[in-house]
Amino acid sequence: MPLTSMSIINMRRELSVRFATATRQWLAARAAYRRLHESHVKDLFALRDAAQRLDQVERGRNALLRDLKALSD
Secondary structure, three states, X not given: OOOOHHHHHHHHHXXXXXXXXXXXXXXXXXXXXXXXHHOOOOOHHXXXXXXXXXXXXXXXXXXXXXXXXXXXO
16 A cells, blocks of 8 residues: 555654654663763663663664654655
């Protein structure tokens, strides 16, 4: 079934909103990781969890970016 131009526009808008949300989550995760990394007393479990969260959010954000680029072509 071919996609109409209106459905493509709606998909791009939805992906843009999701990408903006993922970017905010990524910035928060990065700030949390940096704060834990720069602390004088390292909580290794919290640092590991923050690194995993940052990686997870970054992967999702990159997937959304790929989808947005694919829709723009």
